[in-house]
Amino acid sequence: MYTDSQKVGWLEGIIEAVHDGILVIDRNGVVRLINEEYSKITGVEKDQIIGRPLIEVRPGALLPSVLRDGKTREGIFRKEKSKEYVVDMAPICSQNEIIGAVSICKSISEVYELTKELKRSKTRLKQLEKAFGNLHQAKYSFSNIVGNNESLKKVVDQAKKVAASDLNVFITGESGTGKELFAQAIHNESKRRNDPFVPINCAAIPSSLLESELFGYEEGAFTNSKDGGKIGLFELANHGTLFLDEIGDMPLNLQGKLLRVLQEGTFRKIGGLTEQKVDVRIIAATNKNLLNMIQKNHFREDLFYRINAVHLRIPPLRERKNDISSIILSIFEKQNWKLPIISQDVMQILQAYDWPGNIRELKNAIHYAVNMSQQNEIRFDHLPETIKKQFSNNQTQKASSLSLDHLIRETERKAIMNALKITGLSVEGKKKAATLLGISLASLYNKMKKLNIAP
Ligand SMILES: Nc1ncnc2c1ncn2[C@@H]1O[C@H](COP(=O)(O)OP(=O)(O)OP(=O)(O)O)[C@@H](O)[C@H]1O
Numbered sequence: 001m002y003t004d005s006q007k008v009g010w011l012e013g014i015i016e017a018v019h020d021g022i023l024v025i026d027r028n029g030v031v032r033l034i035n036e037e038y039s040k041i042t043g044v045e046k047d048q049i050i051g052r053p054l055i056e057v058r059p060g061a062l063l064p065s066v067l068r069d070g071k072t073r074e075g076i077f078r079k080e081k082s083k084e085y086v087v088d089m090a091p092i093c094s095q096n097e098i099i100g101a102v103s104i105c106k107s108i109s110e111v112y113e114l115t116k117e118l119k120r121s122k123t124r125l126k127q128l129e130k131a132f133g134n135l136h137q138a139k140y141s142f143s144n145i146v147g148n149n150e151s152l153k154k155v156v157d158q159a160k161k162v163a164a165s166d167l168n169v170f171i172t173g174e175s176g177t178g179k180e181l182f183a184q185a186i187h188n189e190s191k192r193r194n195d196p197f198v199p200i201n202c203a204a205i206p207s208s209l210l211e212s213e214l215f216g217y218e219e220g221a222f223t224n225s226k227d228g229g230k231i232g233l234f235e236l237a238n239h240g241t242l243f244l245d246e247i248g249d250m251p252l253n254l255q256g257k258l259l260r261v262l263q264e265g266t267f268r269k270i271g272g273l274t275e276q277k278v279d280v281r282i283i284a285a286t287n288k289n290l291l292n293m294i295q296k297n298h299f300r301e302d303l304f305y306r307i308n309a310v311h312l313r314i315p316p317l318r319e320r321k322n323d324i325s326s327i328i329l330s331i332f333e334k335q336n337w338k339l340p341i342i343s344q345d346v347m348q349i350l351q352a353y354d355w356p357g358n359i360r361e362l363k364n365a366i367h368y369a370v371n372m373s374q375q376n377e378i379r380f381d382h383l384p385e386t387i388k389k390q391f392s393n394n395q396t397q398k399a400s401s402l403s404l405d406h407l408i409r410e411t412e413r414k415a416i417m418n419a420l421k422i423t424g425l426s427v428e429g430k431k432k433a434a435t436l437l438g439i440s441l442a443s444l445y446n447k448m449k450k451l452n453i454a455p
């Protein structure tokens with residue numbers, strides 16, 4: 001146990017260590033204790049004040065009134081000569097009796113510095129918020145969707161209608177058909193347009209990191225976690241739209257957590273103790289067949305129905321080849337390029353090509369051709385290799401289908417198939433077919449083998 005004088009020693013040590021100025025008076029208003037910081041702030045030294053009634057040394061002091069009414073006072077501004085400071089005052093009570101009072105003061109210059117720092121931080125926060133806002137803005141709208149094809153126009157109309165609602169949207173379409181373009185256009189036409197549009201590609205982020213990307217984590221949630229934790233994309237997208245691209249690649253355990261957010265409107269950060277509310281519209285996209293995935297238990301059916309309030313299927317370019325020329329035109333307009341002469345045969349080749357990479361591939365092909373052609377003309381040899389190759393293969397196929405050998409084989413195949421259709425495939429049938437065709441049975445068997453006709 002400590003003696004009383006040891007206790008006082010401890011107390012004085014603590015009081016000296018405090019960064020604020022402290023002055024204590026007893027129940028008679030006599031100053032019992034001040035610390036170094038008090039002297040620094042007010043300019044009053046220990047030997048001028050200790051053991052003397054406060055009111056004598058500092059006639060304007062308010063602390064004696066705390067002894068009388070027992071009330072605390074906060075943020076009192078004091079100015080004496082050149083010294084300015086802010087004071088908090090409180091009574092010291094023991095067994096329901098006021099036995100003294102304490103005054104705690106802070107130099108104004110420190111308060112001033114802190115205020116300046118706060119102002120700087122606020123400005124920085126505003127700048128960051130602005131930068132963040134720009135980062136999470138959707139830049140495309142419906143006016144950027146080029147095409148007059150009927151099936152495309154139907155999807156655009158459907159998308160415009162759904163933009164006015166707050167329903168979740170599920171977009172399917174092959175790679176490069178414009179899924180993200182549609183998602184942005186819907187967001188920009190919706191009432192959430194002034195809030196963030198946050199895209200995330202579930203296939204591009206390792207599944208071990210996807211959870212912390214989506215939901216964030218609290219500080220110290222795991223080793224190497226960032227100081228201050230991490231804000232997840234759900235929180236960033238609050239009041240806006242979260243675009244879950246390639247949702248078919250989301251791991252099953254996360255699908256469960258996603259479903260919970262969609263159902264409850266709340267989520268919990270990794271390592272977090274409390275649920276956080278969020279208001280986010282989901283637009284999900286994939287080029288995978290989710291129904292097949294559901295059958296194989298790779299995708300949760302309940303989640304599928306949650307995200308699939310409205311389904312938009314964007315047709316591939318090969319189903320709307322009549323849009324190719326307007327898309328080409330829009331590329332030149334957007335780039336402010338002079339429209340080159342595109343020869344008729346090049347247009348025919350572009351029309352015949354099946355565009356597995358859809359609009360993205362068409363855009364790339366045009367950029368490539370423009371770079372290859374130094375004049376204001378795009379010819380066959382300026383086209384990308386893949387397109388030229390498919391065209392050449394088609395030509396070879398067409399040419400070989402014209403060869404005499406090919407024609408004879410096809411005629412023989414048709415004649416044998418027709419004969420077998422009449423006579424049937426039994427041995428008897430084949431004998432009759434051989435007679436009908438005017439050849440021996442052995443020769444019929446030979447030809448069937450050569451022409452790959454099933455026995
Ligand atoms: N109808 C369209 N009119 C004009 N440009 C389009 C159209 N559709 C798509 N594009 C353009 O094609 C490119 C690919 O579009 P987007 O990224 O939206 O496709 P995606 O379906 O999301 O592709 P992926 O499956 O590869 O993610 C973008 O540059 C986009 O602006």
Ligand SMILES: [Mg+2]
Pocket residue numbers: 179180245
């Ligand atoms: Mg995409």
